[in-house]
Amino acid sequence: VRASKYRHVFGQPAKKELCYENLRITKNAWDSNIIQTNGKYISVNWESSGGGAFAVIPVNETGKAPDTVSLFRGHKGPVLDTAFNPFNEQQIASCSDDGDILIWQIPDDYSFHKYLDEEENIKDVTEPIKVLSGHKKKVGLIAFHPCAENVLASTSLDYSVKIWNVETGKDEITLQHNDFVTSISFNYNGSLLATCSRDKKLRIWDIRSGKIISEGSGHAGAKPSRVAWLGNTDRIVTTGFSRFSDRQIGIWDVENIDKGPINGFWQVDTSSGVLIPYFDVETSILYVAGKGDGNIRYYEYINDELFELSEYTSTDPQRGFAVAPKYSVNLKDNEVTKSYKTVLDNSIEPVSFIVPRRAEVFQADIYPDLSFDRASIER
Numbered sequence: 027v028r029a030s031k032y033r034h035v036f037g038q039p040a041k042k043e044l045c046y047e048n049l050r051i052t053k054n055a056w057d058s059n060i061i062q063t064n065g066k067y068i069s070v071n072w073e074s075s076g077g078g079a080f081a082v083i084p085v086n087e088t089g090k091a092p093d094t095v096s097l098f099r100g101h102k103g104p105v106l107d108t109a110f111n112p113f114n115e116q117q118i119a120s121c122s123d124d125g126d127i128l129i130w131q132i133p134d135d136y137s138f139h140k141y142l143d144e145e146e147n148i149k150d151v152t153e154p155i156k157v158l159s160g161h162k163k164k165v166g167l168i169a170f171h172p173c174a175e176n177v178l179a180s181t182s183l184d185y186s187v188k189i190w191n192v193e194t195g196k197d198e199i200t201l202q203h204n205d206f207v208t209s210i211s212f213n214y215n216g217s218l219l220a221t222c223s224r225d226k227k228l229r230i231w232d233i234r235s236g237k238i239i240s241e242g243s244g245h246a247g248a249k250p251s252r253v254a255w256l257g258n259t260d261r262i263v264t265t266g267f268s269r270f271s272d273r274q275i276g277i278w279d280v281e282n283i284d285k286g287p288i289n290g291f292w293q294v295d296t297s298s299g300v301l302i303p304y305f306d307v308e309t310s311i312l313y314v315a316g317k318g319d320g321n322i323r324y325y326e327y328i329n330d331e332l333f334e335l336s337e338y339t340s341t342d343p344q345r346g347f348a349v350a351p352k353y354s355v356n357l358k359d360n361e362v363t364k365s366y367k368t369v370l371d372n373s374i375e376p377v378s379f380i381v382p383r384r385a386e387v388f389q390a391d392i393y394p395d396l397s398f399d400r401a402s403i404e405r
Contacts (some may be wrong), residue, residue: 037338040376047090047373056106060346064110065354078105078122083138096141098151109168121165128154160197171216181207208250214258222251230280242284257307265301315347342369
């Protein structure tokens with residue numbers, strides 16, 4: 027048996043009182059992660075009438091939410107994705123069916139349960155601090171640059187990916203595709219962007235030049251593929267489907283996408299839900315959450331190979347999945363990953379991944395150094 031300090035990692039759901047209940051999570055079928063988190067807040071695409079809204083829940087506001095809650099409202103169509111600014115925990119971006127991207131400042135005194143006006147009524151946040159307009163059709167996914175402040179990538183049904191300067195509101199770079207993009211991922215320093223498209227192609231872009239440095243055929247199935255960069259390496263991981271609806275994982279060399287996945291595709295199972303990949307850089311664990319099932323599988327990634335660690339199973343299927351930044355974990359419990367999953371479109375359940383240890387002292391070997399939450403590239 028292969029030795030690994032993460033071999034016995036197990037997933038543990040939170041107690042009921044530490045879940046977030048009585049939510050109205052969007053029923054929109056658009057394939058995004060539905061929820062996001064920065065460790066201080068959780069954002070949720072909301073099921074709302076009259077334009078689009080999303081919720082921002084401070085992580086300490088657990089339990090059952092009141093029937094009337096404070097929402098962020100400003101879009102003219104359903105909100106499809108949100109993204110927290112990695113260098114400003116009070117800032118969040120949202121994108122929508124209406125083709126716009128809005129940048130919001132979360133008030134310092136914000137409360138999801140009771141953010142009140144002078145008359146003690148629940149009030150919404152309705153004024154974004156910036157509007158990014160430039161896409162011609164709905165904007166489906168957004169992601170902040172991992173190193174440079176105020177740089178944001180977005181995907182749209184106009185078949186483009188745009189790179190925005192959030193400060194000026196300008197789309198500085200447009201990466202034109204032949205079909206719509208189903209997933210994007212920046213590399214570790216943000217110089218490259220991996221994209222999966224509905225044309226079943228996987229592409230690696232140099233975002234400064236706007237040129238493709240490598241491309242090839244991805245998963246053969248018709249359903250959306252996802253992509254994630256494998257930390258500070260020249261490898262990416264994709265999830266997708268075979269022609270026969272087998273769910274697959276592929277590891278790729280970004281300079282040789284046309285050669286196909288290294289060692290071929292890894293067959294996971296046969297099921298219809300998209301697999302959401304999340305790679306934990308510090309532990310080299312790849313988490314894969316199935317949409318529409320209750321499973322979260324996890325693998326250790328070493329030298330172009332995946333080693334199955336275990337699987338967190340529950341009877342409650344998730345449609346949304348998000349992982350908090352590493353500084354949110356509970357060191358005392360030897361928690362290595364704090365994640366959140368949606369349950370039944372009305373609640374969010376925290377799931378902790380824990381390394382079982384007997385010793386009470388700080389376990390330095392399972393907590394390597396982290397990247398810092400300040401921008402390393404100033405614009």
